[in-house]
Amino acid sequence: MSLHAIKLKVNGCPVEATVPGSMTLLRFLRDELRLTGVKDGCAEGDCGACTVILDAKATKSCLVLAAQADGSEVTTIEGLAGESDKALHPIQEAFLEAGAVQCGYCTPGMLLTAKALLDANPHPTRDEAKVAISGNLCRCTGYAKIVEAILLAAVKLDSSGRGNA
Amino acid sequence: MKSPSETGERLIGGRAIRVDGADKVTGKAQYPADLYREGMLFARVLRSPHPHARIKAFDFSKAKSVPGVVGVFCGDNIPSPGLYGLNFADQSPLARTGGKVRYVGDAVAAVAAESPEAAEEALGLISVEYELLPVLQDIHSALAPGAPLVHENRPGNIFHSARLRHGDIEAGFAAAKVIVEGTYRTPLVDHAVLQPEAGLAYMGDDGRVNLWVATQWADEDRRQIAEALAIPKEMIHEVVTTIGGAFGRREDISVQIVLCFLAIKTGRPVKLVFSRTESMLACTKRHPFEMHYRVGADKDGMLTAMQIELLADAGAYASTSLVVLNTAVTLATGAYEVPNVTVEAKAVHTNAPVTAAFRGFGSNQPNFAVEMMMSRLAEALGMDSAEIRLRNILKTGSVMHTGQKLEGGVGALQSLEAGIAAARELGLDWNRPRAEGRKRIGVGIACGCKNIGYSLGWDDHSDAIIEAWPDRAVVKIGVCDVGQGSNTIWAQITANELGLPLGSVTVARNDSDAVPDAGSSSASRQTFVSGNAVLAAARNAAEKLRSLGPEPEPGLLPAIGSYTYHAPTTYPLDPETGQSARPNYGYGFGCQIAEVEVDVDTGETRVLRIIAAHDVGRAINMANIEGQIEGGYLMSQGYSISEEYPLVDGKPRAASLAAYIVPTSLDAPEIVPVVVEEPDLYGPMGAKGIGEMTMLPTPGAIGAAIHAAVGVWLDELPMTPERILRAMGKL
Numbered sequence: 001m002s003l004h005a006i007k008l009k010v011n012g013c014p015v016e017a018t019v020p021g022s023m024t025l026l027r028f029l030r031d032e033l034r035l036t037g038v039k040d041g042c043a044e045g046d047c048g049a050c051t052v053i054l055d056a057k058a059t060k061s062c063l064v065l066a067a068q069a070d071g072s073e074v075t076t077i078e079g080l081a082g083e084s085d086k087a088l089h090p091i092q093e094a095f096l097e098a099g100a101v102q103c104g105y106c107t108p109g110m111l112l113t114a115k116a117l118l119d120a121n122p123h124p125t126r127d128e129a130k131v132a133i134s135g136n137l138c139r140c141t142g143y144a145k146i147v148e149a150i151l152l153a154a155v156k157l158d159s160s161g162r163g164n165a
Numbered sequence: 166m167k168s169p170s171e172t173g174e175r176l177i178g179g180r181a182i183r184v185d186g187a188d189k190v191t192g193k194a195q196y197p198a199d200l201y202r203e204g205m206l207f208a209r210v211l212r213s214p215h216p217h218a219r220i221k222a223f224d225f226s227k228a229k230s231v232p233g234v235v236g237v238f239c240g241d242n243i244p245s246p247g248l249y250g251l252n253f254a255d256q257s258p259l260a261r262t263g264g265k266v267r268y269v270g271d272a273v274a275a276v277a278a279e280s281p282e283a284a285e286e287a288l289g290l291i292s293v294e295y296e297l298l299p300v301l302q303d304i305h306s307a308l309a310p311g312a313p314l315v316h317e318n319r320p321g322n323i324f325h326s327a328r329l330r331h332g333d334i335e336a337g338f339a340a341a342k343v344i345v346e347g348t349y350r351t352p353l354v355d356h357a358v359l360q361p362e363a364g365l366a367y368m369g370d371d372g373r374v375n376l377w378v379a380t381q382w383a384d385e386d387r388r389q390i391a392e393a394l395a396i397p398k399e400m401i402h403e404v405v406t407t408i409g410g411a412f413g414r415r416e417d418i419s420v421q422i423v424l425c426f427l428a429i430k431t432g433r434p435v436k437l438v439f440s441r442t443e444s445m446l447a448c449t450k451r452h453p454f455e456m457h458y459r460v461g462a463d464k465d466g467m468l469t470a471m472q473i474e475l476l477a478d479a480g481a482y483a484s485t486s487l488v489v490l491n492t493a494v495t496l497a498t499g500a501y502e503v504p505n506v507t508v509e510a511k512a513v514h515t516n517a518p519v520t521a522a523f524r525g526f527g528s529n530q531p532n533f534a535v536e537m538m539m540s541r542l543a544e545a546l547g548m549d550s551a552e553i554r555l556r557n558i559l560k561t562g563s564v565m566h567t568g569q570k571l572e573g574g575v576g577a578l579q580s581l582e583a584g585i586a587a588a589r590e591l592g593l594d595w596n597r598p599r600a601e602g603r604k605r606i607g608v609g610i611a612c613g614c615k616n617i618g619y620s621l622g623w624d625d626h627s628d629a630i631i632e633a634w635p636d637r638a639v640v641k642i643g644v645c646d647v648g649q650g651s652n653t654i655w656a657q658i659t660a661n662e663l664g665l666p667l668g669s670v671t672v673a674r675n676d677s678d679a680v681p682d683a684g685s686s687s688a689s690r691q692t693f694v695s696g697n698a699v700l701a702a703a704r705n706a707a708e709k710l711r712s713l714g715p716e717p718e719p720g721l722l723p724a725i726g727s728y729t730y731h732a733p734t735t736y737p738l739d740p741e742t743g744q745s746a747r748p749n750y751g752y753g754f755g756c757q758i759a760e761v762e763v764d765v766d767t768g769e770t771r772v773l774r775i776i777a778a779h780d781v782g783r784a785i786n787m788a789n790i791e792g793q794i795e796g797g798y799l800m801s802q803g804y805s806i807s808e809e810y811p812l813v814d815g816k817p818r819a820a821s822l823a824a825y826i827v828p829t830s831l832d833a834p835e836i837v838p839v840v841v842e843e844p845d846l847y848g849p850m851g852a853k854g855i856g857e858m859t860m861l862p863t864p865g866a867i868g869a870a871i872h873a874a875v876g877v878w879l880d881e882l883p884m885t886p887e888r889i890l891r892a893m894g895k896l
Contacts, residue, residue, distance in 0.1 A: 030199075034201070035192070036192070036195065036198075036199035037191070037192020037193070038192075039196070039359075039360070039409075040198060040361075040438075041359050041360070041361065041441065041822075042361075042440075042441035042821070042822050043440065043441065044441065044821060044822070044823065046441075046821065046822035046823050047359060047441075047822055049359060076192065077190075077191065077192035078191070078192050080191075081191065088187070088190065088191070092190040092191065095186075095190050096182050096183070096186040096187070096190060097182065099180060099182075099183075099788030099789070099791065099792055101183060101186050101189050101190060102410075102648040102649065102650065102792055102796065103358075103359065103360070103408060103409045103410040103411075103647065103648025104185070104188075104189030104190075104194050104407065104409070104648065105196065105359040105360045105409030105410060105648075106359050107189050107190060108192050111190060130830045130831055130833070131830075131831065133830045134829045134830045134831045135829075136830075137357075137359060137822065137827055137829065138359070138796075138830075139356075139357055139358060139359050139410050139412070139796070139800065139827065140359075140410055140648050140792070140796045141792055141795060141796045142792075142794075142795030142796045142797075142798055142799035142800075142833055142836055143795075143799070143829075143830040143833045144791075144795040144833065144836050145788075145791070145792060145795065146830070147830065
């Protein structure tokens with residue numbers, strides 16, 4: 001088994017590790033860094049529960065090897081609220097206020113997909129929001145309140161000026 | 166204490182934010198796979214690749230020689246009989262020498278190892294000698310004369326049969342002006358809960374086994390673990406983690422028994438996490454049904470007779486198939502009053518996976534057939550398809566086909582009228598002329614009825630304890646919040662009764678050492694049953710607090726309120742006539758109107774808009790209610806047009822979310838929830854259940870809309886492009 005030395009930034013913190021070549025970023029984040037907010041729903045790229053932000057793009061962490069993330073910046077749900085660990089990110093607030101959370105298993109992936117969307121497109125239409133989360137399965141909500149939450153988050157980010165937070 | 170109005174929160178009926186929401190949006194919520202424990206082992210379970218086989222011999226020598234493997238076990242290591250099951254103990258946690266495997270995915274052997282890699286390697290080195298047996302791939306092969314038996318003690322592979330006689334069926338058909346008839350089929354489907362089954366077990370210093378797991382009923386898990394492993398139930402301590410969806414899937418045992426067994430055997434903490442494929446192979450599914458309906462109506466569209474035959478695929482093991490079939494019988498006429506009814510029903514064992522609880526619990530299948538029949542009757546009579554439903558819908562005072570006279574809290578007509586009104590407002594018209602062109606739009610309407618709570622003589626009850634101080638309270642109740650938001654409901658009711666802000670009420674962890682049993686999170690029962698228990702316990706606590714005087718010291722011992730709520734008594738069906746004075750103590754109703762576009766070249770359907778009007782008795786939390794309606798609808802859209810777990814010679818064609826088509830955000834139409842509040846006679850503040858009812862009308866509404874669009878009646882779910890083209894004579 002080949003081993004790879006990697007250096008990356010996870011939630012703003014520098015991380016150095018030696019990982020087997022076959023280890024996915026999902027396994028690395030969960031089992032090595034114990035960032036268990038990254039959810040494993042299928043490990044085959046079908047459900048989107050393991051979505052993280054990898055260099056500004058919403059990425060299914062089960063489809064990327066840890067070694068491929070060398071030199072990258074990764075944001076997981078644990079890092080979404082930023083440095084102040086009390087406050088919620090406006091997108092997190094929007095998900096709560098819109099009732100977009102039920103069982104919560106898709107929620108971290110949905111939130112990070114929404115974050116990547118809003119960073120790139122601060123004022124998405126309803127259809128753009130639906131397209132953005134189309135790779136993230138939710139079995140509880142029918143997606144209606146998740147789409148509402150993303151549109152609400154856009155409004156909140158406008159007024160808070162944290163659009164690029 | 167401040168009154169609720171003084172706190173400025175609208176606690177009941179508003180949109181209280183979920184009490185578990187902050188943990189879920191920050192990633193702090195821990196599901197079972199998120200648990201780690203010092204020195205833990207990793208477990209894997211070997212699954213049968215054969216639908217039906219006898220085990221001649223095991224050879225674990227190679228598997229045991231893998232470095233890091235701590236133990237390899239099969240059923241021979243479990244004291245006999247070592248069986249479990251939700252209603253009947255007929256499943257073996259692991260297979261035994263000389264025993265059988267009965268479906269692809271049946272548990273054969275288990276490995277515990279120091280690393281997931283070692284467990285995986287050992288799994289591949291387990292050698293099992295199978296004697297292959299003939300495969301019963303569906304109901305018909307299982308019912309064929311001389312068919313081999315799935316269970317030697319269940320002759321003819323018939324697990325359960327039920328019959329019902331109501332009124333005079335001959336007279337009913339004689340009075341009919343039109344009679345329609347059809348055979349309807351529904352598929353094997355997977356819950357596709359987003360969180361695959363997982364758990365962690367370890368031995369405690371007190372000699373008990375501790376199990377952390379996501380379930381729908383901890384007390385029942387403990388009963389089954391105790392029975393299978395021949396240990397006292399008190400020696401099992403179960404803690405319920407955050408639960409990643411359930412929908413009936415977590416009613417049955419998945420990881421629980423094997424985990425406890427391995428922890429006891431190895432003395433080490435053990436973690437077991439199913440992959441998505443293992444989850445789909447091993448776990449329960451919804452019963453496929455084949456249903457024959459013959460229905461008569463008079464010239465005014467009044468139903469005169471309904472002759473019903475139901476065949477349910479009970480799969481490889483009993484689980485809850487008896488109760489599912491009885492539910493299908495008690496709800497076989499849907500949301501309508503029919504004076505003359507016969508039902509013949511059978512649940513038949515096959516080598517399909519275990520079929521068990523799934524949101525609707527045997528009501529979805531007959532409701533699909535009933536609604537298609539109603540739409541066809543309307544067509545045969547030249548009658549408006551809403552009008553025929555308005556004329557026959559259940560009302561207070563109606564006599565159901567079980568002989569039950571409905572006492573009140575029947576919001577069926579109100580749901581139907583609210584759905585019709587919403588459709589008019591949005592311009593949805595089920596009578597519009599059929600369109601031309603390639604993409605044609607049709608509108609369909611359908612209703613649904615589902616019982617609330619345990620039926621047919623079960624004592625449906627729940628215990629709640631509330632510890633109250635002047636400035637805060639803790640709710641102790643053993644309810645599994647599967648994501649539906651029940652913990653938030655308990656906090657809302659308690660805060661409202663004690664005059665506290667929502668944030669001052671904590672719902673204690675669902676831990677078998679710390680909270681009383683409240684029954685399963687199933688049958689749309691918790692808001693009703695545990696809601697009543699919490700409401701009474703909160704009132705009890707408030708009374709005790711008041712007795713302490715106007716300004717009790719905040720640091721004092723809490724005032725403890727407690728209550729055991731028993732739902733109104735129900736009675737079993739008479740075995741000959743299927744009649745019962747009260748098979749169920751409550752029902753929820755709904756009406757959905759679907760606007761569907763069908764591509765006549767490809768057969769593809771697209772639901773454009775859906776109106777979903779549902780009677781909830783009283784909404785305790787409007788956001789939760791809408792969430793149930795939107796989510797239940799979309800799950801049923803999947804059931805209607807895309808989801809199927811097909812077996813070929815008893816073997817699943819695929820077990821992944823790539824092959825099993827769960828609706829995505831792009832498949833979701835505009836969903837218009839309409840909340841109808843017809844207070845229930847017995848529900849807390851008039852509230853009733855909503856979880857399952859949201860799925861019921863959907864297949865019938867979409868089926869009617871497809872007919873409105875392209876002029877063909879479908880009779881099998883899912884209504885795929887292929888089936889639509891075939892019905893149109895294009896394939």
